[in-house]
Amino acid sequence: MPAVARPALPRAPYVDDNLLCRAQPLPAVVQHLTGEAWKLDDKGVSTVLMEGMVIDEQESVKTSPSAFVSLLLGDGSRIVLPSSSQVRLHLVEEQAIPQVILEQGQVEAYVIKRASDYDRFQIVTPVGVLGVRGTHFRVRNDGEQSVVEVLNGQVAVNRDETPPTTKPVKKKPVVGPVAGEVKVGARQGLVFKKQGELKPVELLDPPTLVGQDGQKGDAPVWTLFLRPLPGAQRYRAQVATDKEFMNIKQENFSSKPQMSFTGLKASFYHVRLSAYDEQGLEGATGVYDIFYYPPATRVQQTSGG
Known part of the structure; x- marks a missing residue:
């Protein structure tokens, strides 16, 4: 019997450090879908993906070789998955930091600007964590390395953090510079592995x-x-x-x-x-x-x- 998607429970808005009431980033909603894709629950059970479907904490989205999916987060940020890609959503509850765990392929993110040093959107790859507070960038897994390309804004790359588990972990917010963190600016890219120098380079201009x-x-x-x-x-x-x-x-x-x-x-x-x-x-x-x-x-x- 096919799995049936169940609606996620809404999360109450929270108050940030500037005493502003803000919407929770999760759950996300499938905004657009081209081709065939699937939603996977926290146990790995798959459901055929449809527009309007809700994707919540510890749930995943997987695209077929000819599919494209865009997700709208509760705070207005958006992520796009091209073909043959898979991500899992995670939320650091204490600071309401949405994390997108890139398990396969590529993701393109359009992130709403964040106010504080630690209240930011994160992409987690097998070799590091990318933190942002408002930018447009792409990330993909490429064998033993990950690749980030920043089109607008800035991304902070840190290979020292541990990917999140399914169990909630309370961590104190990190404020200010982080040891080993490298900033990748607009129109810059970075190929990073588990070891070696982290050195951003300028991206190519667009073709005509x-x-x-x-x-x-x-x-x-x-x-x-x-x-x-x-x-x-x-x-x-x-x-x-x-x-x-x-x-x-x-x-x-x-x-x-x-x-x-x-x-x-x-x-x-x-x-x-x-x-x-x-x-x-x-x-x-x-x-x-x-x-x-x-x-x-x-x-x-x-x-x-």
Whole structure:
């Protein structure tokens, strides 16, 4: 018998250090879904994911190889999971700090600004913890290392913290600089392992779209042509129906400065382009607004004898 998702109990708002009443970050709600994905409860039992579904403490979201999911947290922060990714949500109750444990793949986060030094959003990876107080950034697991790319704001990387367990642990808030912590600023990236120097580098500029083409057929093909970018080893393009890229429909990767999409309907799309450097860091993004209209397939007429 398939598992049935049960609604999460609401958490009461809390008062922060500035005596402001604030909404709890969890539970989160599935805002957009493209493709197939699943919700896993704290025992690992899976349920087919649907828009509007609630994801709470110690629950996970897993995407298939062609899926995209965006989650809206209670405090207004948002996270986006691309294909073949999995995250688990955790809440440090005492300071209401939401933690996203990245178990597979990649996550992109848009975090609402936090007021205090310790009241912040965190991404937990196998090799470290990333803390933020208001920024737009990407994180992914890549074998024995993790990768962070900051597009806006700042991320603090610390490899010394221990990932959270399923049991609540009370910890005193950390105020001020943390030993071993490295700050990664806007348009910077960092590849970090369990050992070695933590040294942020500048991200590549976004590639430029120089043309497009369409091919007819039962599954029309839409091809984008980019200007080759010095230092780029690979290119990425995402197609979404909204300018915030919460509702991503397709994405593609290519070692050449061109890529194709199939099966898209005629519509107004937002296209986001980026490139990867030799370290595997994905660079800054450029966004283009395009009305795509698939070329019609001509029907060949035959005359009777």
